[in-house]
Amino acid sequence: MCRVSVMGDSCQERFLYHARATCCSTTLRTFRIYPTLRPSPVILSTLNTLSGKTRRFDMAYQTVNPATNQLIKEYPSHTDADVEAALKAADALYHSEWAKGDINQRLPVLRKLADLIDERTEDLARIASKEMGKLIEQSRGEVKLCAQIARYYADNAQRFLAPVKYDSELGEAWVEHHPIGVLMAVEPWNFPYYQLMRVLAPNLAAGNPVIAKHASIVPHCAETFAHLVREAGAPEGAWTNLFISSDQVANIIADDRVQGAALTGSEKAGSVVAAQAAKHIKKSTLELGGNDVFVVLDDADLEKAVKTGVNARLNNAGQVCTAAKRFILHEKIADAFLAKFTEAFKQVKIGDPLDESTTLGPLSSQDALKTLTTQVNEAVKNGATLHYGGKPVQRDGCFFEPTILTHISRDNPAYFEEFFGPVAQIYVVKNDDEAVALANDSHYGLGGAVFSKDIERAKKMASRIETGMVYINWLTDTAPELPFGGVKRSGYGRELSDLGIKEFVNQKLVVVRK
Secondary structure (H helix, E strand, O other): OOEOOOOOOOOOOOOOOOOOOOOOEOOHHHOOOOOOOOOOOOOOOOEEEEOOEEEEOOOOEEEEEOOOOEEEEEEOOOOHHHHHHHHHHHHHHHOOHHHHOOHHHOHHHHHHHHHHHHHEHHHHHHHHHHHHOOOHHHHHHHHHHHHHHHHHHHHHHHHHOOOEEEOOOOEEEEEEEEEOOEEEEEOOOOOOOHHHHHHHHHHHHHOOOEEEEOOOOOHHHHHHHHHHHHHOOOOOOOEEEOOOOHHHHHHHHHOOOEEEEEEEOOHHHHHHHHHHHHHOOOEEEEEOOOOEEEEEOOOOOHHHHHHHHHHHHHHHHHOOOOOEEEEEEEOOOHHHHHHHHHHHHHOOOEOOOOOOOOOEOOOOOHHHHHHHHHHHHHHHHOOOEEEEOOOEOOOOOOOEOOEEEEOOOOOOHHHOOOOOOOEEEEEEEOOHHHHHHHHHOOOEEOOEEEEOOOHHHHHHHHHHOOOOOOEEOOOOOOOOOOOEOOEEOOEEOOEOHHHHHOOOEEEEEEEEEO
16 A cells, blocks of 8 residues: 655545335336337448357447347437437427426326336346346346436425525515426436436426437337336427437537537546537536545444445446545554455455346446456556456456555556546545545545544535535435535536426526516
8 A cells, every 4th residue: 555645736326225115026028119219221331240249330329248248139320310300309399288387297207107117127127237237236226216216306396396485675586497498318328227317307397308318338228218208108209219429419419409418428428518518508417427535534433434335336346436436544544444345355256247146247348348457557557556356357248356456646647547447546644634635636526435433523524525425434325315416527517306407497587576
């Protein structure tokens, strides 16, 4: 380990998914398939092979099982004509009574959607685990959280959007909340249902139709979610899933019928979408990367900190924007923490995400595996110590060993990078001030955690850490009633809670003059 002092320097969330409702399982074969948008025929061209199956370069959207590298299905892309049909349907819905009228005609859709999700938890979970590699238990948790979010907005949206009165000498005054129009949502693969529900639920309640482009490696999850929304009773145009290119996304954002854009993804993708929205003077929200700290002070409950820290780093194979990535340890407990932490990493069982006994599944894709491997190798090349792990697992699939890096200097590129996989960085500090300085010495500002038995001490540190969220004696978590979002290069805007539903509404002031 290295002690890092930065006092003189310039300085893809763990989810526990506390299900509040019981659920039963029915097969997805009971889905009624609604005609949404049929992709036009695609000209099949250059071919290659992947795991013995033909792969078409023009089929950008594919389901490839990351545990086996098996190509399961390819999905034709939607054409510009399909995009126009989606825009026309969404715009027509926005100008209808359904979107602009009584909220009580929209909320039953969310209640029905929650019920459908609960009924099909197991099948939805298996789809996600097969498509992007999430452990089956974690996939179930994600699905249950989606039902909670839908119910939360069904139960609370009317209160959140009710008129707010203001005292004024000018007369009677209040602010009304109205939908602003069609939104473009660009979402990532790491939580293939939850990311969609964070956008759908508040905006359906508010009356904003959404056109969604999901990540190209989770098309089955994207289609399944869209079918559920339609089955729940949402009208045509309320939620449209499109398999489209980045150029088509740009064209949608530029379209006069679209009034906002929401993106969860990489810093690079966020900067592009933000620029496109800004060019056309349209509202945007961004939830981007994170390099979250996990601070363990000298008076912390060490056993709890280690257990929680392992969970915070390895959940979803470490592919979480709010995962603990930088472990900042007080020097008095650093050796003990690292020893216990390392032993816990050694006990990890790598394997099939559908196997209930597996504790670490694959990364989402071969690209993700290559990127993480390169990052770790470059970190070591630039002076970091490989304390444990550090390489891909020699088996089929996209597996990477749980890894611990120490002695990471500030001039090492790894110091500022987000490692989207099961890689923990260890830093040691002398005191609280050093811990805060190190925590804030980051381009990102999403979440963080502080462990201490002295709650007042932890609260003071939490207030000083420059992030959108800080948890004390717990990992960075999520719940429907809590706002989610960050600062710095982690983005702007908030999702979930009462704040999330107000991101894309017109807060209109009305005054009756005395």
